[in-house]
Amino acid sequence: MRLSAEDAFGKYGDRVFAAAFNICRCREDADDVVQDTFIRYLSQDRDFGSEEHIKAWLIRTAVNRAKDLAGTYWRKHRSTWEDYMDELVFTEPEDERLFASVMDLPDRYRLAIHLFYYEDYSVREIADILGVREGTVKARLSRGRALLKKTLKEEWNDDE
16 A cells, blocks of 8 residues: 555644654754655555554664764754744643643653554554564653653642
């Protein structure tokens, strides 16, 4: 199975961007990762088993490319994700606080939380995407949830 680049981008472009942004934490870098990911998709001369396989391949490629980019000198000296917050539209104030809390998590927990809750991947699929064991993913999810619970509970208590 093979989708055209336009169809693949239409279906999965936002998800690829979200995964890249989750790591890069910078819109411009995430845009570069998305572009590079779809260029790699176009240059691949392979057949995918299903649309789910295409989606997983695109996200895995974006995650790997974003990790490569995240370690560069230029990435470390760019604007932060907070600068991008002004451009985002949230329907509820709680959504903005949740997004900010997730983005404040350490990289390993943030990415696992994003793939599990926002992309609806299973623990096994996340392990395959990240190249780690399932137990590692479970631990990252558990620790990420605990950090989010603590952060959000503190914010909630401060609002009273």
